Amino acid sequence: MCYDIKATIETQLKRAQRKGDAQAVDEIMETLIPLTHLPIYHSSGFSRPELLIYTDRSPDFPEVAKWGLVPHWVRKKADMKKQWNNTLNARGETIFKLNSFRKAANESRCLIYIDGLYEHHNFEKQTYPFYIFNKDHSPIILAGLFNEWINPETMGKLLTFSIVTTTGN
DNA sequence: CCAGACGTTGTT
DNA sequence: GTCTGG
DNA sequence: CCAGACGTTGTT
DNA sequence: GTCTGG
Numbered sequence: 159m160c161y162d163i164k165a166t167i168e169t170q171l172k173r174a175q176r177k178g179d180a181q182a183v184d185e186i187m188e189t190l191i192p193l194t195h196l197p198i199y200h201s202s203g204f205s206r207p208e209l210l211i212y213t214d215r216s217p218d219f220p221e222v223a224k225w226g227l228v229p230h231w232v233r234k235k236a237d238m239k240k241q242w243n244n245t246l247n248a249r250g251e252t253i254f255k256l257n258s259f260r261k262a263a264n265e266s267r268c269l270i271y272i273d274g275l276y277e278h279h280n281f282e283k284q285t286y287p288f289y290i291f292n293k294d295h296s297p298i299i300l301a302g303l304f305n306e307w308i309n310p311e312t313m314g315k316l317l318t319f320s321i322v323t324t325t326g327n
Numbered sequence: 328c329c330a331g332a333c334g335t336t337g338t339t
Numbered sequence: 340g341t342c343t344g345g
Numbered sequence: 346c347c348a349g350a351c352g353t354t355g356t357t
Numbered sequence: 358g359t360c361t362g363g
Contacts, residue, residue, distance in 0.1 A: 159335080159336055159337085159346075160346095161335090161336080161346045161347085162346080162347085201345095202345065202346075202347075203345095203346080204344080204345045204346070204347085205344095205345045206345080229333070229358090230358075231333080231358045231359075232333090237333095240332095240333095241333075241334080243334085243335085243345090243346095244333085244334035244335060245333095245334060245335080246334090246335070246346085247334085247335055247336080247346095248334085248335085249334090249335075256333075256334080257332085257333045257358075257359055257360065258333055258334065259334090260359090261358085278337095278346075278347070280337085280338090280339070281339090282339085283339080285347070285348095287347090320334095323335085323336095
C-alpha cells in the first residue's frame with residue numbers, strides 16, 4: 159500500500175541528473191517544476207498531487223503527472239472523478255487482467271522517485287504514521303503505470319499515474 | 328441481450 | 340458509529 | 346487510506 | 358474498450 163509520500167525536488171530530479179545533461183535539468187527546473195506541487199513533504203494521493211514521473215517513452219526526461227490513473231476508456235469528466243480515487247494504487251498481481259490497468263501495464267510504465275512514504279500502523283485502537291525511507295536517504299524508486307487522458311470538453315491532455323503495489327516481503 | 332462497472336486498503 | 344473530503 | 350465532521354435558520 | 362451481473 160502506498161497513499162502518502164514525501165518527494166523533494168532534489169530526489170525527483172536524481173534520474174535526470176544521472177542520465178541526462180545539465181541543460182536538461184535547468185530546463186526541467188524552469189518549465190516543469192512550476193507545474194507541479196513539488197516539493198511534497200507529506201501528501202496523500204487523495205489530494206491528487208502533481209509531480210514528475212519517468213515514463214518508458216521518455217525515460218530520462220521526466221513528465222508532469224497527476225496521481226490517480228484515469229483509464230483510457232473514460233469518456234466523461236464525471237466518470238473520471240468517480241474513478242480517480244480508486245486507482246492511486248494498482249495491485250501488481252492483477253494489472254494485466256483489470257480493465258483499468260491492462261493497457262497501461264502493457265504499454266505505459268513509469269518510475270517514480272520519492273524520498274519516502276508513510277504507512278499507518280494500529281496500536282491499542284489508535285493509528286500512528288511511520289515514515290519509511292532508505293537508510294542512506296537514497297531515493298525509493300517505485301514502479302508505476304500511466305495514461306494520457308484527453309478531456310473531451312477542453313481537449314486538454316491530462317497525464318495520470320498509479321503506483322504498483324505487491325504483497326509485503 | 329443491455330446496463331453499468333471498471334478499484335484500493337486493512338483485519339486487534 | 341458512520342460518512343465525507345482530501 | 347486517514348482525519349474530521351456529524352446541523353439548522355434567515356438574509357443586506 | 359471490455360467485462361460482469363441481472
